Amino acid sequence: MKNGIKALLLICAVLVGGAAFGQNLKFGVINSQEVISKMPERDSAEAKLMKLRNELGSQIESLQVELNQKYQAFVQGRDKMADLVRQNKEKEIQDLQQRVQEYGQNAEAELSKQQGALLKPIVEKITEAIKAVGKANGFAYIFDTAVPSLAYYDTTMAVDVLPLVVKQLGIKDKPAEKPAEKPAAPSKKK
Structure with missing residues (x-):
C-alpha cells in the first residue's frame, strides 16, 4: 500500500512538473509475464524444472511407500x-514420517530456488529490452501491469510496449492457439 501511494505521488509530481515545463511525457505499459511466456528460453527452463520436480516427487513417493509399508x-x-x-x-515410524515431511x-x-535461478537470466534479458525500448522510443515511464502496484492506466494515454519489447528480443510471435470448437447444438424441430 505504501509503495502504491509513493508511486502515485511520484507520478503526480512528474505530471505536474512536466506540465509546468510544457513537456509531453510518454508512458508505456507492458505485461512482463506475457513476454516471459513468449520467450524461447522459458521452454527449456520449464523442462528443467519439470525434470527436477519429477525426480523430487519420485523420491517423496518412495519414502511414502516405505512409510506406508512400515506402518502396515x-x-x-x-x-x-x-x-x-x-x-x-x-x-x-514417527521419525520416518518426520523425514518425509x-x-x-x-x-x-x-x-x-531453481525456478528463481532459471528465470533470473530471462527476467534480466527482458528488463534490458524494456530499457532499450524505453530509450529508443522516448518513454518517460513504462509500467509493468504484471506487478500489482499499478491500479489504473488510460489505454488511450499509455502505449503497450509488448510488441516493441518482443521485437527487441527478436522473438517470433507464436500463432495464438485456437480454442477447441464446440460441437453444434442439436436443432430442435417442432
Whole structure:
C-alpha cells in the first residue's frame, strides 16, 4: 500500500512538473509475464524444472511407500510385540514420517530456488529490452501491469510496449492457439 501511494505521488509530481515545463511525457505499459511466456528460453527452463520436480516427487513417493509399508507391518503385528519393540517401531515410524515431511519442505524450497535461478537470466534479458525500448522510443515511464502496484492506466494515454519489447528480443510471435470448437447444438424441430 505504501509503495502504491509513493508511486502515485511520484507520478503526480512528474505530471505536474512536466506540465509546468510544457513537456509531453510518454508512458508505456507492458505485461512482463506475457513476454516471459513468449520467450524461447522459458521452454527449456520449464523442462528443467519439470525434470527436477519429477525426480523430487519420485523420491517423496518412495519414502511414502516405505512409510506406508512400515506402518502396515506395525499395525498387523503390534498386538504380538513386546512393549519395548512396539515403542521402538512407533518411534521409527514417527521419525520416518518426520523425514518425509522435511524432505517435502526441502523439495519445495529447492524447486523455488531453481525456478528463481532459471528465470533470473530471462527476467534480466527482458528488463534490458524494456530499457532499450524505453530509450529508443522516448518513454518517460513504462509500467509493468504484471506487478500489482499499478491500479489504473488510460489505454488511450499509455502505449503497450509488448510488441516493441518482443521485437527487441527478436522473438517470433507464436500463432495464438485456437480454442477447441464446440460441437453444434442439436436443432430442435417442432
